[in-house]
Amino acid sequence: MIMIILGMATGIFITHYHNHTHLDYDENISDIQTTTEKEIYSDNIVIPCFDTMVLTANQVSQKVNFYNPEQNSGIDFQITLRLNDGTELWSSGFIPNGKAIYNITLNRPLEIGNYDAELVYQCYAKTKSKLNGSIVTFNLIVNKGIAK
Amino acid sequence: MRKKFKLYSALFLTSLAISATAIRINATDFTTTVTYNAKSPEEKNTYEIIIPSTLEVDENGGQMKVTIADGYSFEDDYKVGVSIESSTWEKYTTGSGINEKSEYKFKMYLDGNKDSYYFLQLDLKDSSGEILYPTSSRIVTFCKDGIYNENKKDGTLILTRNSASSDKRNLNGGTYTGTITFRISGSYD
Numbered sequence: 271m272i273m274i275i276l277g278m279a280t281g282i283f284i285t286h287y288h289n290h291t292h293l294d295y296d297e298n299i300s301d302i303q304t305t306t307e308k309e310i311y312s313d314n315i316v317i318p319c320f321d322t323m324v325l326t327a328n329q330v331s332q333k334v335n336f337y338n339p340e341q342n343s344g345i346d347f348q349i350t351l352r353l354n355d356g357t358e359l360w361s362s363g364f365i366p367n368g369k370a371i372y373n374i375t376l377n378r379p380l381e382i383g384n385y386d387a388e389l390v391y392q393c394y395a396k397t398k399s400k401l402n403g404s405i406v407t408f409n410l411i412v413n414k415g416i417a418k
Numbered sequence: 419m420r421k422k423f424k425l426y427s428a429l430f431l432t433s434l435a436i437s438a439t440a441i442r443i444n445a446t447d448f449t450t451t452v453t454y455n456a457k458s459p460e461e462k463n464t465y466e467i468i469i470p471s472t473l474e475v476d477e478n479g480g481q482m483k484v485t486i487a488d489g490y491s492f493e494d495d496y497k498v499g500v501s502i503e504s505s506t507w508e509k510y511t512t513g514s515g516i517n518e519k520s521e522y523k524f525k526m527y528l529d530g531n532k533d534s535y536y537f538l539q540l541d542l543k544d545s546s547g548e549i550l551y552p553t554s555s556r557i558v559t560f561c562k563d564g565i566y567n568e569n570k571k572d573g574t575l576i577l578t579r580n581s582a583s584s585d586k587r588n589l590n591g592g593t594y595t596g597t598i599t600f601r602i603s604g605s606y607d
Contacts, residue, residue: 315471316487321463321496321604345471393471400597401471405503407603 309395311344312367317391317404326415330376336362336389337370345401350390351376354407359387364394385410465490465560467500467602475526475577477586479540484558484573484600492562495607499559500573502542503599504552512582522552523582526594538594539583545574 316339325332338347346364351374353359360374387410393401466487473482484500492498507522524542528534542550544557558573559566565573575598 311471313471314468317467317469317600317602319465319467319498319602319604339466399595402469402473402598402600404467404469404600404602407601 309344309397309399311395311401312342314341315345315391315393315402315404316341317406319406320408322409322411323387324411324413325376325380327382327412328379329415330379332374332376333372334374335370335372336365336374338365338367340368342367342393344396346394346396346398348392348394350392352388352390353410354386354388380410380412382412382414385412463492463496463498463604465492465498467498467600469600473577473598475538475540477538477589478579479577481574481576484575486560490560492560493606494562496604497559497561497566497607498602498604499556501557501601501603502550502552502555502575503601504555506542506598507552521582523580524577524596524598526596528590528592528594534590536584536589538589539580540577541580543576543578545572545576546570547576550575 318337318339323334325334336349338345344367346366347362348364349362349371350358351360359376359378359380362371362374365371387408389406389408391404391406393403395401468485468487470482470484473480486498506524508525509520509522511518511520513519524540526538526540528536542555544550550557556571557575558571
């Protein structure tokens, strides 16, 4: 009788031990790391375009309206103003969406006349990886700066 | 009685004359202001072109579309063309001797490494299926009423894997990227 009771107790103990292991979480575990940094930005880029821009002759300080539309979430612009022969007149730093530049200083003053010019929009994610971009051609009018 | 009548008549006529004068003076204030806001040159033909920020392609290629934002205003004879900037392509030479020719292909480099031997090489085509070249690369023309000659080119850019691509079996695992620069040009007819 005693042997039967001891046998049953041993069986219950062994069964319990197998069903409930005493392992704990490894102390070295951490969150799963993604191999690439997730970039979040708008699927589309809105490029402001125009037919004509007017600047004032014989001075480097100019009034403009260059902007990165609010819709371009997560996208920075880097804008370059140049003549279509490649002469660079001005270049910006990064312009985040929803921001604008109204005053620029040209690399050199322009004489009165009409010029073929280009505005180059280079577009970047916040990680500075390059996105698609655009070049807008337009007519640059340089005049005496008639007061309005 | 008659004197009073004359007096009242005189007062009535005098007040009538004063009122008429006042009305006339006031009437000069009822002017109509006609305004015409002539747009300055820099305000004419302003618009926004919408380009895809990136393009997801698989090993066979993919496609994207360029559009114009609502609310734009063009003069009747003004049109805007969107083309692919020539710097988007890379020129390379195939064949040798009299069979040698230059071709332009859009390449996607492994992890941005220009020295990587393996690359996907894609033809760029417009919506009509024509292959685009640096000298002939317009994908859409916008006019006052929308897309000009829509049936021919609607702004879709198709990238198709071509036979000059690297052998798929030799492609390294990783991210292949390339960027497209669009040239936006307006002109009058």
